[in-house]
Amino acid sequence: MKYFLLFCMLGFNFLLSQKIEWKPDRKLIWENFKSKKNNLGNPDIVAYTHCGWEYSVITSSNLKVPVKVDIQTIFNEDKSWKDDKRINDYVLIHEQKHFDIAEIHARKLRKEVAEKIKNTADFKKYFNSIYSKISSEYKNYQAEYDRETKHGMNKEKQSEYNGKISEDLEKLNNYQKL
Numbered sequence: 001m002k003y004f005l006l007f008c009m010l011g012f013n014f015l016l017s018q019k020i021e022w023k024p025d026r027k028l029i030w031e032n033f034k035s036k037k038n039n040l041g042n043p044d045i046v047a048y049t050h051c052g053w054e055y056s057v058i059t060s061s062n063l064k065v066p067v068k069v070d071i072q073t074i075f076n077e078d079k080s081w082k083d084d085k086r087i088n089d090y091v092l093i094h095e096q097k098h099f100d101i102a103e104i105h106a107r108k109l110r111k112e113v114a115e116k117i118k119n120t121a122d123f124k125k126y127f128n129s130i131y132s133k134i135s136s137e138y139k140n141y142q143a144e145y146d147r148e149t150k151h152g153m154n155k156e157k158q159s160e161y162n163g164k165i166s167e168d169l170e171k172l173n174n175y176q177k178l
Contacts, residue, residue: 019054022073022103024169024176028096035081045151046086049098050079052138053106063121069113072177073106075099093162094152100165101145105138107172114175 020032033047051074058068082091112130117123149157169176 018077020075020077021177022051022075022099022106028075028092028099030082030087030092032075032077033080033082033095034077035079038081038083046091047082047095048080049095050076051099051102053102053109055109057123057127059120059123061120063124064119067117067120067123069117069123069127070177071106071110071113073099073103075102090155091152094149094158097145097161097165098142100169101141102138103176104165104168104172105134105141106177107169107175108137109134110175110177111172 018034020026020028028049033049035048035050038045038048053071053073055069055071057070059065060067080095109131112134113127116126116130145161148154149161152158
């Protein structure tokens, strides 16, 4: 009985916090933006994409044992919102690119982990600094993207970023999660 209750609680928690994993053939749709609250307090912003990465690690007490690090890019439906009166396909592309930027940096993180972390000792020694560096680059890229595109309103800059983001994904194609 206690396992049944645990299963029900886990299932209920999953349903309340829907997350979408990034996949090359799955694009965001407006129905994925489920929050009703504009937490940014900026009335000029039409939508907000809450995305990033999650990781899990399997280590050992034996520092020489290989380590397994799994990194996934996720979109949080319950923390992403839209202004229903002002959304359109163009804005959705801008928001998709935020999700794609998260995937670019997840790939960078996977690449660094693959190159520098072979065992539990490496993980303990290097992971936090690698994660901090990539996380900082990610936050800066997201801010620069919104600033330069004026949250997607500068169509010329948005077009440039659309191409750049696609190129960056392609360059790191070997590090996408399979």
